[in-house]
Amino acid sequence: MVSTRGRYALRVLIDLAERGTEEFVPLKDITKKEGISKKYLESIMTLLSKNNMVEGVHGKGGGYRLNRPAKDYTVGMILRLTEGDLSPVACLAPEAEICQRAEICKTLPMWKGLKKVVNDYLESVTIEDLLNGNVKIPE
Amino acid sequence: MVSTRGRYALRVLIDLAERGTEEFVPLKDITKKEGISKKYLESIMTLLSKNNMVEGVHGKGGGYRLNRPAKDYTVGMILRLTEGDLSPVACLAPEAEICQRAEICKTLPMWKGLKKVVNDYLESVTIEDLLNGNVKIPE
């Protein structure tokens, strides 16, 4: 289950995308529109800022804006940042130590398949798609 | 991330499938093979038993066995039991109250797509597939 951290991050990025890539938008505007705790959002934005997803500027006229055009952000990128690696099991995470059972594990191929299916889908959807309602629901 | 409850359930069902659909297998055998806490496994098996996945018989010669042939168990069925509904967000769960934001929510279609992709994949893999190493990794 995706936590509020990831869900809020996506909503904020959609709001920023709506305002273009020039203008700085203060968090106040976004919390007002989305009804999200400002203090909580701050921690999320700092994360996005440190990872070069958004640019933050202090003071009057400041706020946040996207670093790149909205089509360059995939949902997968954002969720990997906020939720950590999107592996269904710990042994498929990048930082995982090698699992003794890997050779004989009957379930491992299925977990690999699931991870691929999830990541492929999330990579196929961008923030621009979300903003424009251009989300392809499979089949 | 799938919890041990779901992962252990799958491993147990694979072990039971290996022993056919007649013989009763005591938990002792399974904990020995899999190195899983017996007390913990008991709680998982009770869940599977109450939901007609396995049959449990008390006393000497007792244990658990599959209720149906292994090909009739999908991974999705098992994980839905052990992990709860496999929705990426709460508003897509069956018991969810209607979300006010649903009409205007820019992310909802993407979550629906993700849920479909995950469920379709997990429905496509059976316990028999896992046992036989017949897992199709997509593309």
Add this chain to the structure above:
DNA sequence: CCTTTTACCTACTATGTCAATAGGTTAATA
């Protein structure tokens, strides 16, 4: 320079879930 605005930083907390553990009771067989 000073006030306002805004991002950014550090610490704390309430709640809940996970992954067991502990100690039993019930049912079936030999």
Add this chain to the structure above:
DNA sequence: TATTAACCTATTGACATAGTAGGTAAAAGG
């Protein structure tokens, strides 16, 4: 009647989530 094995009811330690609280740093306007 003893043994085996499922089943039941708590309890626990560890951890993550979803915030809250109270600040500091930087930029702009007057």
